[in-house]
Amino acid sequence: MLRNICVCLMVAALGAGCAKPRTSTPNLTAYSERSDAIVTSSIVDRAQLTADLGQPMPPVAGVSLSGRTLTVASNEQLVLRPREVVLTFDDGPRPGKTEAILNTLDRYGVKATFLMLGETVEQHPALARTVAQRGHTVGSHTFTHTNLTTLAFAEAMAEMQKGHEAVARALAGSGFVPSRFFRFPYLAQTGFIRASAIESHLIILDVDIDSKDYYKDSARTVMERTLARLDAQGQGIILFHDIHMRTVTMLPDFLEALQERGYKVVTLRSTGGTAFDTPLVTAGTNGSSTTL
Numbered sequence: 681m682l683r684n685i686c687v688c689l690m691v692a693a694l695g696a697g698c699a700k701p702r703t704s705t706p707n708l709t710a711y712s713e714r715s716d717a718i719v720t721s722s723i724v725d726r727a728q729l730t731a732d733l734g735q736p737m738p739p740v741a742g743v744s745l746s747g748r749t750l751t752v753a754s755n756e757q758l759v760l761r762p763r764e765v766v767l768t769f770d771d772g773p774r775p776g777k778t779e780a781i782l783n784t785l786d787r788y789g790v791k792a793t794f795l796m797l798g799e800t801v802e803q804h805p806a807l808a809r810t811v812a813q814r815g816h817t818v819g820s821h822t823f824t825h826t827n828l829t830t831l832a833f834a835e836a837m838a839e840m841q842k843g844h845e846a847v848a849r850a851l852a853g854s855g856f857v858p859s860r861f862f863r864f865p866y867l868a869q870t871g872f873i874r875a876s877a878i879e880s881h882l883i884i885l886d887v888d889i890d891s892k893d894y895y896k897d898s899a900r901t902v903m904e905r906t907l908a909r910l911d912a913q914g915q916g917i918i919l920f921h922d923i924h925m926r927t928v929t930m931l932p933d934f935l936e937a938l939q940e941r942g943y944k945v946v947t948l949r950s951t952g953g954t955a956f957d958t959p960l961v962t963a964g965t966n967g968s969s970t971t972l
């Protein structure tokens with residue numbers, strides 16, 4: 681109990697967003713509580729998706745919200761200019777919500793970065809492929825969304841590796857590979873773990889503006905809070921989650937507001953691979969090798 685309180689305080693001290701901190705045993709069922717309405721064993725047919733989710737709205741006319749494509753090889757290169765934002769969505773993919781977010785992003789002609797959880801990607805591999813196929817950048821977010829600062833170092837590194845490999849397996853065969861972008865669950869990290877992640881050629885995707893869309897606020901409250909923080913900073917990497925309906929609901933108005941305010945949405949790409957992309961033979965399992 682004391683340990684849980686300590687963890688909670690530590691996470692709060694970090695100002696961490698990225699999903700509401702779990703103060704008890706990680707609830708691994710949280711991501712599988714919904715029944716799937718979409719077949720995940722094969723690539724989702726887009727026409728079927730459209731039928732399931734309603735006809736996507738036509739593209740928005742007028743000033744383009746889409747900005748430059750920023751391709752980086754390291755954290756140091758990830759520098760935004762004034763009025764530039766990067767949209768990021770964590771913890772998905774989530775059937776019924778991720779597709780709607782993709783439709784909204786399409787409508788505004790912008791690309792986002794999706795930091796996916798390994799365990800979630802394994803449940804919905806076709807949806808992960810759909811995100812990549814529609815031009816978005818896919819990165820990882822560990823396998824089980826564990827606060828890595830609570831783990832032994834080797835376990836923390838294994839969580840990162842397992843998450844990245846799960847995303848790579850899901851994308852395999854679709855012509856896409858994961859980017860090198862990685863986000864710490866709850867943004868919780870130590871200097872040593874961060875340095876080791878970078879040593880493994882991950883690019884840490886920090887957060888400048890936390891929408892806190894994991895709070896049980898209205899969609900409007902989330903939008904106004906996020907816009908207020910953005911306007912105060914003038915640029916930044918924005919954290920959303922594609923697992924909440926309030927995020928689905930607020931996104932069109934949010935993008936409309938970005939456009940009105942003259943912001944540009946930067947498409948983020950990474951070059952090269954991670955240390956986890958090399959052929960790996962895992963000892964002590966079933967003897968099979970995983971080649972990414």
Ligand SMILES: [Zn+2]
Pocket residue numbers: 698699770771821825865866
């Ligand atoms: Zn998260």
